[in-house]
Amino acid sequence: MSQHLSEQEIIRRDKLTQLEELGIDPYPPEMFEVNCNSLQILKEYNDTEKNFQHVSIAGRIMSINPKGKVTFAKIQDEKGKIQLYLSIDNLSPGEDKTLYEKVVLHLLDIGDIIGIKGEVFITRTGEITIRAKELKLLSKALRPLPVVKVKDGETFDAFTDPEQRFRQRYVDLVVNPQVRETFIKRTLMIKTIRDFLNDHGAMEVDTPVLQNIPGGAAARPFITHHNALDVPFYLRIANELYLKRLIVGGFDFVFEFSRNFRNEGMDRTHNPEFTVLEFYVAYKDYFWMMDFTEKMMEKMALALHGTTDVPMGDKVLSFKAPFKRVAIHDAIKEYTGFDVESMNETELLGVCKQLHIETDNSMGKGKLIDEIFGAKCEGNFIQPTFIIDYPVELSPLTKKHRTKAGLVERFELMINGKEIANAYTELNDPIDQRARFEEQTKLMERGDDEAMFIDNDFLRALEHGMPPTSGIGIGIDRLAMLMTNQASIQEVLLFPQMKPEKSE
């Protein structure tokens, strides 16, 4: 396999050889002990106390600025950047000037990872800096890093090409601090949610990714094959039915951050694999779930932003609980003027025609209502809002509404015009559940390729008795987009799905 090398790569490989000739291992095996980081020094250094006089720090060279017998460089560690003062007097005090004159001036490059021992001081221009007494090369970089310069908050020559940023996320993370911030926030968001659930007595579980029957949602699955058993398996589209089996089994509050896979389009808000938090709580209903969810969201916003007001594009989203609750029929009435509550299928088709909404024969009453809501209402709910009480046809796993005929006890949480969460008072009546699955089979025969499969083992579980339960699924990636003010899902996935690169 041959590799085309650029001029700069050839030069760096040549430097590698020169280093080896000087007896310097460019990739030394032994550990380098680090006793502080850039942020600690910048925050805690005190010039009168003269603390940090024996620092040992490691990082990647981000700029190097030789000035004859003195060189200034910046290294970046996990917490930020700090300046180094490298002088011939400090690094090569004896006869042998190799370390400074050869290594520092000629063999070190932007991108190299080095370890430094030295003392902290303040330069004439007032910058907290480490005066290096020892320098050790820890890893030589053979490819040039994009050089991004910043002056007075303005960024020059930023590394912005989305294709390169996503394919080479490692470069993106090194060079773009705001990208690091986004992922630190994402992780903190997930931690906050996990802690909140654990604090309320929930149990985190793992359920199968490879499933015989792709259940719990309406979506096209990825299909794979198990060789030893010679059977097809599906990558999960949801974990709902497994978590409910655990509720049957007597775990009363279970949750899982589930990586789901759906074989559908990719765009700004869809990646083929994505993360959904699902949790199920026994002896609760969807009213309880709304209360719990808004409290959790409020806590998460506070943890990430210190306030419940979260900026998103040119808007500010308020995560202050409680959130508004609007019945789906009321929402449709408000934004279209049509009262669809008691309409039959033909009347609904007429409404769709008037509203210029495309329909097809596979659509039943529920689906039509959903289409109207999706086309005319959804985008209007910017502030967190629970849309409640969906048509039964749309919700085969949801318990029928306690008072309203034809509806189910379900809510979706809309934020910034997008669905973020979907929750039910779960259907635990096995007879009704079997009937609902059979309805789905009819829809499938009618041409609805998203209708749900019958899962007989799940029905068997329900027949053993599932306590009244409420459950929810929360789109973690979309929530991360909201909490980090990103318009694209790729910005909150470390390695978003891309078409494969052409092999060389």
Added chain:
RNA sequence: GAUUUCGUAGCUCAGCUGGUAGAGCAAUUCACUCUUAAUGAAUGGGUCGAGAGUUCGAUCCUCUCCGAAAUCACCA
């Protein structure tokens, strides 16, 4: 899957009606013991996404392909 736009040096970008390419940063060499988008001087670096066609001649025009972005469709 459809439509539109885009792909030029390591990075960010110029490049007129078709005459085989430029800048800044990065790199190389030299000078400089407190610089900070360091500075000054010099130098090198390109299969213009890939392939085919039109043409005396293609980065530029046409077609096909590869990759990306935006919008739409499907979905969360």
